[in-house]
Amino acid sequence: MKPLISILLLFFSVQIALCQQASITGEVTDSNNTPLLGVNIFLKNTTKGVQSDVDGQFKIEEIKDGNYTLILSSIGFKTREIPFSIINQKDLKVETIILYEGNEILSAIVIEGERRNKFSRKKTAYVSKLPLKDIENTQVYSTVTNELLQSQIVTNFDDALKNATGVENLWTSTGRGGDGAGYFSLRGFSVQPQLVNGLPGLTNGTINPANIERIEVLKGPSATLFGNAVSSYGGLINVVTKKPYAGSGGELSFTSGSYGLNQIVGDYNTALSKEDDLYFRINTAYNTEQSFxxxxxxxSFFVAPSLSYKVNNRLSFSFYGEITQAEQTNPTFLFLNRSAPTAARNLEELNYNNKLSFTSNDLTLENPTQNYRIEMDYKLSDTWQSQTLLSKSSTSTKGYYSYLFDFGILEGDTYSRYINKQNANTQTTDIQQNFIGDFKIGKLRNRMVIGLDYFNESQTNNSTGYAFYGNITPDGGANGDNPFTAAIEEDVYPLSTSGVDAALAGIGVSNVKSNYEIYSVYASDVLNISDRLSVMAGLRIDHFNNEGDLATIDDDYDQTTLSPKLGVLYQPIKDQLSVFANYQNGFTNVAPQLVGDPSAGAQTLATFDPEQANQIEVGIKTNLFKNRLNATISYYDIKVKDRVITDPSSPFNKIQGGEVVSSGFEIEINANPIKGLNIRAGYSKNDSETTESDNTEILNKRPLEAGPETLYNLWANYEFQQGNLDGFGLGLGLNGASERFAINYASTGDFILPSYTIVNASVFYQADHYRVGLKLNNAFNKEYYKGWTTINPQMPRALLANISYRF
Structure with a gap:
C-alpha cells in the first residue's frame, strides 16, 4: 500500500509542478500580414521549440519562471530574437510577430505551405529601407511577384511591367549607349529601371527576367531615400533578385514560341558548407528571338551567381552578380518631326506597313552588362543593426545604331535614316552605410534608418558621328536623296556592314569621358504614436559634384540640395485597413547657363537652385479576410517647379519659373476569393500639363512622356484543387490604354496613337515536380502602337509553350 501511495503522491506532485509552469502563444506573419506556416520557433539555450501552423499560430508549453529569448527563423526571412519573462507561472500571449525578408541563410528545414493571394506579396525592406508592412507604409508601391510572372509565362521585362498599375512602355530598349534601356511612363513622367535590390544596377539593354524574384514599382518622387540619379518624379523601378536559401534544389525551364523564341532557364541552389551556413545559388538563361x-x-546569355554566408547570429555576408552578353538589332522607330507638321496626321494616313523593320540582321549592337553587389549585415544590439553595401555596374554598347526621322524637307511621309557606330561604356559605383533601429523612447516606438551614400558615374564615348544613309517611306519605298543637299541624288544604300562602314569612313569619332559624383546623408523615422497611428519623417542632404567632360572645366559645377519627406497613417482596423497621406520630394540638378546681352559685352554664368518636384497624396490600403483581399486606392498631385526658362522681360536672361503639374488616381486590387483563384487588377488615370514655360510649343499641353491618360490591367488565374482536374488551371487577362499623343506641339499639331485593349489567355497543368503550360498573347491579333515622339508597332498574336521541372 505504501509504495502505491508514494507513486500517487509523486504523480500529483509532477502534475502540480506542470500546472505551475506557463506557456507562450502568438502568431507569425510576413510584412503583408500573411500567416507563415512552418516557422521554426524555439527558446534560446533550451530544447523547447515548435513550428507555426497554417494560420501562423504557435504555442510553447511547460515554461518555468525566468527570463528567456524567443528565436524565430524561416528561409528567406531575417531571424528575430525577442526577449521575454515568465513571472508567477502566468501564461504569456505576444502580439503578432512579423518576419521581414532578408538574406540571412538558415540551417533549419522549413515546410512550405499554401500561401494565400500569391499575386500580392509585399514583404520588403527596400521600399522604405526599413522592415515595414505595406499597410503601415505611407508610400504607394506595386509589387509584381515571381508567381504572377510564372503564371503568365513571361519571357521579357516589358511584359512583366504590364502588371504594375499605372506603368506603360514608352519605347522598348534600343541598346543605345548611355540610355539604351527601356523607358516607361509613371505618374506622368518617364522612368527607366535602374535599381537592383535597392542599389544602382544599370543596363543599356533589357533586363533578363530569369533572376527576378519580384519587381517593386515605387510611386511618386522618391529622392529622399534613393536620390535623383536612379529615380524620376513619377517614381522608380526596383528589381529584387533571387537569393540563396537553406537546402539543395532548383528548376529547369524551357519556353518556345512564335517568331523564333527559344529560352532555356536554369536555377540551382546548394550548400557549400552546411556547418558554416554557406550557401550558393546560380540562375542562368539563354535566349534567342526573332522579330515579327x-x-x-x-x-542573350545570362548568368547570376549569388552567395550567402552567415558567420554567426550577429554577422552575415552576401554577394550577388548578374552578367549578361547580348546582341540585337536596334528597333528602328519612326521619329515624327518635332518642329513642323508631318504629311500624315494619323496611322491611317501614314499608310504604315508595320511588318517592315527598315534594318537588316547584319547591323547589330552588343550590350554586355555586369552588376555586382556585396552586403554585410551586423547586429549591433537588440535594437540596432548595421548594413554596409557596395555595388558596381558596367554596361557597354558596341555596334551599329540607326534611327529614322521625318525632317519635313522631302515630299510626303519620307523618313531619313541616320546611322553611327556605337562604342560607349557607363560605369557606376555606389557605397552605402545604413544603421537601422527599432527602439522605444518612453512608450513611443521608433523605426529608424540613418544612412550615408556615395554614388559615382562615369561615361566614356568613342562613338562615330551620324551619317545620312538613305530614305524610306512607311509603305516600303526607298530613295537616296539627301534632304540637306541641293542636288537630287539616287545613291543606293545597302543595309550591310560594308556599306555602312564605307559611309562612316569620313565621319569623326568622339573622344569624350565625363564624370559626376554624389555625396548624401539621409535619415527616416517611423514614429508610432499608438499602435494604430504613426507618423513618418525623412530628410536627405545631397551634394552633387559634376566634372562633366574631363577635357574641359567649363561644365563643372556643384549643388547641395535638401529633400524632405513626410507621412501620416491611421489604421481604423488594425492590420486590415489604413488611411494615409504623404508628402514626397524629388529634384534635378540644374547646370549653370550664360546670361546677358552678348552685344553689350561678355555674358556671365548664372547659377540656379535644383529643380523641385513635390507630391501630396492621400489614400487607403486594405488587407481584409486574412489576406484574401488587398487593395490600394490613392489620389496624388505632383507639381514640378523651378524649371529654368527664358525671362519674359528679357530674352537674354534665365529664371526659374517653369512648372508642370501631374495629378491622378490609382486603384490596385489583389484578391484570392477562393482557394486556387488569384486575381490582379489595376486602373489609373493621369492628368498632366505644362502650366508655365517659355516654350510655346508645349505650354498648356500634355507632356509626351506622360503617356496615355488611362491605363488598366487584369489577370485572373485559377487552378483546380481536387478531382480529375486537380492541377489543371486557366488564366485570362487584358491590358489596355487610352489614346496617346505621339506628337503634341503647337506648330506640329497632334499625331495621336489610338487606344487599345489586348487579351491574353493561358492553360496549364501543375504537379509536384513539373509544370507545363500554353500562353496566347494578343489573342485577337490586335494591331496597336506605342510611342514617345515615335511610332512603335507592338507584337501581334504569339503562342508560347513552357515546360518546367523542379528538383
Whole structure:
C-alpha cells in the first residue's frame, strides 16, 4: 500500500509542478500580414521549440519562471530574437510577430505551405529601407511577384511591367549607349529601371527576367531615400533578385514560341558548407528571338551567381552578380518631326506597313552588362543593426545604331535614316552605410534608418558621328536623296556592314569621358504614436559634384540640395485597413547657363537652385479576410517647379519659373476569393500639363512622356484543387490604354496613337515536380502602337509553350 501511495503522491506532485509552469502563444506573419506556416520557433539555450501552423499560430508549453529569448527563423526571412519573462507561472500571449525578408541563410528545414493571394506579396525592406508592412507604409508601391510572372509565362521585362498599375512602355530598349534601356511612363513622367535590390544596377539593354524574384514599382518622387540619379518624379523601378536559401534544389525551364523564341532557364541552389551556413545559388538563361517584322533578332546569355554566408547570429555576408552578353538589332522607330507638321496626321494616313523593320540582321549592337553587389549585415544590439553595401555596374554598347526621322524637307511621309557606330561604356559605383533601429523612447516606438551614400558615374564615348544613309517611306519605298543637299541624288544604300562602314569612313569619332559624383546623408523615422497611428519623417542632404567632360572645366559645377519627406497613417482596423497621406520630394540638378546681352559685352554664368518636384497624396490600403483581399486606392498631385526658362522681360536672361503639374488616381486590387483563384487588377488615370514655360510649343499641353491618360490591367488565374482536374488551371487577362499623343506641339499639331485593349489567355497543368503550360498573347491579333515622339508597332498574336521541372 505504501509504495502505491508514494507513486500517487509523486504523480500529483509532477502534475502540480506542470500546472505551475506557463506557456507562450502568438502568431507569425510576413510584412503583408500573411500567416507563415512552418516557422521554426524555439527558446534560446533550451530544447523547447515548435513550428507555426497554417494560420501562423504557435504555442510553447511547460515554461518555468525566468527570463528567456524567443528565436524565430524561416528561409528567406531575417531571424528575430525577442526577449521575454515568465513571472508567477502566468501564461504569456505576444502580439503578432512579423518576419521581414532578408538574406540571412538558415540551417533549419522549413515546410512550405499554401500561401494565400500569391499575386500580392509585399514583404520588403527596400521600399522604405526599413522592415515595414505595406499597410503601415505611407508610400504607394506595386509589387509584381515571381508567381504572377510564372503564371503568365513571361519571357521579357516589358511584359512583366504590364502588371504594375499605372506603368506603360514608352519605347522598348534600343541598346543605345548611355540610355539604351527601356523607358516607361509613371505618374506622368518617364522612368527607366535602374535599381537592383535597392542599389544602382544599370543596363543599356533589357533586363533578363530569369533572376527576378519580384519587381517593386515605387510611386511618386522618391529622392529622399534613393536620390535623383536612379529615380524620376513619377517614381522608380526596383528589381529584387533571387537569393540563396537553406537546402539543395532548383528548376529547369524551357519556353518556345512564335517568331523564333527559344529560352532555356536554369536555377540551382546548394550548400557549400552546411556547418558554416554557406550557401550558393546560380540562375542562368539563354535566349534567342526573332522579330515579327522582316528583320530583327535578339540573343542573350545570362548568368547570376549569388552567395550567402552567415558567420554567426550577429554577422552575415552576401554577394550577388548578374552578367549578361547580348546582341540585337536596334528597333528602328519612326521619329515624327518635332518642329513642323508631318504629311500624315494619323496611322491611317501614314499608310504604315508595320511588318517592315527598315534594318537588316547584319547591323547589330552588343550590350554586355555586369552588376555586382556585396552586403554585410551586423547586429549591433537588440535594437540596432548595421548594413554596409557596395555595388558596381558596367554596361557597354558596341555596334551599329540607326534611327529614322521625318525632317519635313522631302515630299510626303519620307523618313531619313541616320546611322553611327556605337562604342560607349557607363560605369557606376555606389557605397552605402545604413544603421537601422527599432527602439522605444518612453512608450513611443521608433523605426529608424540613418544612412550615408556615395554614388559615382562615369561615361566614356568613342562613338562615330551620324551619317545620312538613305530614305524610306512607311509603305516600303526607298530613295537616296539627301534632304540637306541641293542636288537630287539616287545613291543606293545597302543595309550591310560594308556599306555602312564605307559611309562612316569620313565621319569623326568622339573622344569624350565625363564624370559626376554624389555625396548624401539621409535619415527616416517611423514614429508610432499608438499602435494604430504613426507618423513618418525623412530628410536627405545631397551634394552633387559634376566634372562633366574631363577635357574641359567649363561644365563643372556643384549643388547641395535638401529633400524632405513626410507621412501620416491611421489604421481604423488594425492590420486590415489604413488611411494615409504623404508628402514626397524629388529634384534635378540644374547646370549653370550664360546670361546677358552678348552685344553689350561678355555674358556671365548664372547659377540656379535644383529643380523641385513635390507630391501630396492621400489614400487607403486594405488587407481584409486574412489576406484574401488587398487593395490600394490613392489620389496624388505632383507639381514640378523651378524649371529654368527664358525671362519674359528679357530674352537674354534665365529664371526659374517653369512648372508642370501631374495629378491622378490609382486603384490596385489583389484578391484570392477562393482557394486556387488569384486575381490582379489595376486602373489609373493621369492628368498632366505644362502650366508655365517659355516654350510655346508645349505650354498648356500634355507632356509626351506622360503617356496615355488611362491605363488598366487584369489577370485572373485559377487552378483546380481536387478531382480529375486537380492541377489543371486557366488564366485570362487584358491590358489596355487610352489614346496617346505621339506628337503634341503647337506648330506640329497632334499625331495621336489610338487606344487599345489586348487579351491574353493561358492553360496549364501543375504537379509536384513539373509544370507545363500554353500562353496566347494578343489573342485577337490586335494591331496597336506605342510611342514617345515615335511610332512603335507592338507584337501581334504569339503562342508560347513552357515546360518546367523542379528538383
Amino acid at each position: 517584322q522582316d528583320a530583327g533578332f535578339r540573343k
